[in-house]
Amino acid sequence: MNEYVAGLEGIPATQSNISDIDGERGILAYRGYPIAELAAHSNFEETALLLLDGRLPTAHALQVFDEQLRKNRMVKYNIREMMKSLPPTGHPMDMLQTAVASLGMFYPGSECLTGTQACAELDYVHNMSVKIIARMPVIVTMWEHIRNGYDPISPRTDLSFSENFLYMLTGEEPEPFYVDILDTSLILHAEHTINASTFAALVTGSTLASPYQVVAAAIGTLSGPLHGGANERVVDMLHEIGTPAKARAWLDKKLADKAKIWGMGHREYKVKDPRATILQTLMEKLVEYRGGRISPLFETAVALEAACNERLAVKGVYPNVDYYSGILYAEMGIPVDQFTSIFAVARTAGWLAHWKEQLSDNRIFRPTQVYTGEGARPYTPIAQR
């Protein structure tokens, strides 16, 4: 009997060649390519294809994939009508799980029924991945309008993935500077080994469920406050602090109380999270781009970051990816409760890469349990209880 470890920490649940974390050196690599290189040279479309296929695509392969993504931006009007029946007060992540699950009804069943390499290489697996990745930002931005009582903005095929996302969100062609911020953030959030949502995708996928049900399960898992919800809480925290001048005292009080500070530290990294380093640079560029005209919230974030670097960096605790993405999204005018949706849009590429990998050598997940309950006992009639 193997020993029980809570949360399966340190227990290998899969063999994977998709991504790797070197927590000592602060390196996250997708298919061997360090995230810093991808953030500097790649775009989300290419990174998604890299994750799915395992290699940087040729110019032709990337063009084909990009065209497939653009063509699959249209969603059926049933989806729009369905959204109109959902309560505007619901959380966007619940909507996203609902909408992705419903998309699966239009493509019922799975063509991959053997769980072998041949199955993972089916056109079906690639085509469904394209459909889902392409539609995620469309669904997210449609809902932003529908929940406010407006018709959604139709997607455009002449825009890149990130351009179209911001266009559908605002109805205006976005400034390239903000497109770059979003695209970099999507690259950085696309994959991160076996976190809880990716693990849920593996478990659901291991029964050979359809990719829509796999991604819906992962979205549900990501929605939890212990996983994807942290960057939303960073903004709440900054509002709680109030003004930049109060940041240092607020931090000292929290540290004295041993309270949780959102957006700080990461279990996997002993040094600074490489994704945070990249986003920090974007934050600095944004200050510069705005010529110093930044919001009070952003100023508070800068002040808190400085205080944290002074107090916590010596302990190896740094602002993490949630800290910077939360601030950047807020400064771009994205509603706070949509932050996790953007995370989901990006991570869908990683989830589907893991789904494909799981299919290539599948075995259903059925761990065991340590039974701690009652031994066999006879049924007691209700009058005798």
Added chain:
Amino acid sequence: MNEYVAGLEGIPATQSNISDIDGERGILAYRGYPIAELAAHSNFEETALLLLDGRLPTAHALQVFDEQLRKNRMVKYNIREMMKSLPPTGHPMDMLQTAVASLGMFYPGSECLTGTQACAELDYVHNMSVKIIARMPVIVTMWEHIRNGYDPISPRTDLSFSENFLYMLTGEEPEPFYVDILDTSLILHAEHTINASTFAALVTGSTLASPYQVVAAAIGTLSGPLHGGANERVVDMLHEIGTPAKARAWLDKKLADKAKIWGMGHREYKVKDPRATILQTLMEKLVEYRGGRISPLFETAVALEAACNERLAVKGVYPNVDYYSGILYAEMGIPVDQFTSIFAVARTAGWLAHWKEQLSDNRIFRPTQVYTGEGARPYTPIAQR
């Protein structure tokens, strides 16, 4: 470093006091009560409360729970309208995942944010469990009418859980004999330790996601053909055999070809699955009840069962729960693609019991991986690929 085991087979993923399987002796017990005792003396409502709370309820506690279940049968009209936008050709399990996820939008967020015993004991946890268990059969039966173009039948509060299920399915007050078959089947399917869908519920629940997202993730996982879909395939198999006279020759051919025979054997049991024994008795009673007027499909099933018992029982392989439930549901006129939905209705009690248990001592699931991919490599410009 722990050794990698595919599918985490034999690796304990949780400590649980909900159910236990003794595969050598063929005993499945919920909270210590053997399933045969529960099938003989309990009903689904009591069994669900037993699973959730860990003890057989007093008469008063059972009455309160039963009333709560009855009161929560109404669903908001938005859910009905949403269903009308879903494609009638979609699989009912995809619809079920969609509808349960959407229900979560009406109760956003989770009140359980500590992952401790106090959190599991919140009224919130009990109340959400009631709402979900009560609405599962309502959603399933509503969809059966909506997908056929008809208005759903309104639930009735004067009927038991299983009575109302069959009433909403057919529009007629069901014969007590069939209510008993369904109720027994629900008891037998309510829980089965850490199978893939229950494990998915644990993983999703471990991020403190809402119970709607937890159950939606479990539904997606159950939908896979390697998990919940087997009883549907039993019926397909019987149609393939065609007539009772052909059953023995068909079986011998399949055995010679070493082909998969649906509804036979179970990984956990060395002897006959105790649930199958109970359903087999119900099948015999149904033949008697019908005075021998059974369908050709049922006759084929009886002939195949006899052939299997002759050829396979010596190897410790017996018809399993899926075999008998598939035949019984088919004979009750339930559409084949709704079989897994009935499984989901029953298993929701088990999923929510595990959700509650996970919350009582939570740790996020984040296993590790064996990385088998490329080492660090520099980004290659697109022109050089």
